[in-house]
Amino acid sequence: xxxxxxxxxxxxxxxxxxxxxxxxxICVLNEKSLHAALKEWYASPGTRVEVLLDGYIVDLxxxxxxxxxxxxxxxxxxQKVFALAQRHPVRLIYxxxxxxxxxxxxxxxxxxxxxxxxxxxxxxxxxxxxxVSFPELLSKGNFSLEVLLIQEEEIRRFDxxxxxRRGGWVTHERRLLGVTACKVFETPADAAALVPAPLAEPFxxxxxxxxxxxxxNLAQKMAYCLRKMGAIREEGRRRGGILYRxxxxxx
Numbered sequence: 001x002x003x004x005x006x007x008x009x010x011x012x013x014x015x016x017x018x019x020x021x022x023x024x025x026i027c028v029l030n031e032k033s034l035h036a037a038l039k040e041w042y043a044s045p046g047t048r049v050e051v052l053l054d055g056y057i058v059d060l061x062x063x064x065x066x067x068x069x070x071x072x073x074x075x076x077x078x079q080k081v082f083a084l085a086q087r088h089p090v091r092l093i094y095x096x097x098x099x100x101x102x103x104x105x106x107x108x109x110x111x112x113x114x115x116x117x118x119x120x121x122x123x124x125x126x127x128x129x130x131x132v133s134f135p136e137l138l139s140k141g142n143f144s145l146e147v148l149l150i151q152e153e154e155i156r157r158f159d160x161x162x163x164x165r166r167g168g169w170v171t172h173e174r175r176l177l178g179v180t181a182c183k184v185f186e187t188p189a190d191a192a193a194l195v196p197a198p199l200a201e202p203f204x205x206x207x208x209x210x211x212x213x214x215x216x217n218l219a220q221k222m223a224y225c226l227r228k229m230g231a232i233r234e235e236g237r238r239r240g241g242i243l244y245r246x247x248x249x250x251x
Contacts, residue, residue, distance in 0.1 A: 202243035
């Protein structure tokens, strides 16, 4: 499920290969297992990895497009993607654990204490929890978002100094087991398509949450993102909250 053939010469010519010093800088970024595995999974023959472009180190350059992989915290990436999308096509990759196995390691970090499957199942809509950092970017062109539904292991290690959290168990890393599906968003209409067609308009975030089967706070973030990118609009209030309507739909 790679993104495409080797990059075009025009983009490649603009991108300077990282020097030894820059590669050393990359090493200290402490790249996590999941991020590294997704880079390897996306890379195809001709893909350039860890490219220095416009003052930023980009994960991948593929088919003339910059590919950034972010496993969490879109806010930390805001300045970078805004700057790069001014001049280059940018695709942001975000993994969601559709299936997760929780692995607990002993304090020495080597012996497995337990491994169990989490009952939680991730879904595409979870991306809106991160997209609140820059939802309007999807309406500007030159930017697209790809959500990967993955199978992963969440590795936890016991830290006696942090007993207040999960009984002392803290997440050490996430490991990629497989990719099950992906969803690409290139326009606001692609994001708006996640609103179920049968949902009567106008609707509240409570009704949106019930129609999709997600938590209301996530539905609120979804509505915020869709409104900021121009896919839905506010249309008054009622006791249940703000009313929304898809843009272009008649009353």
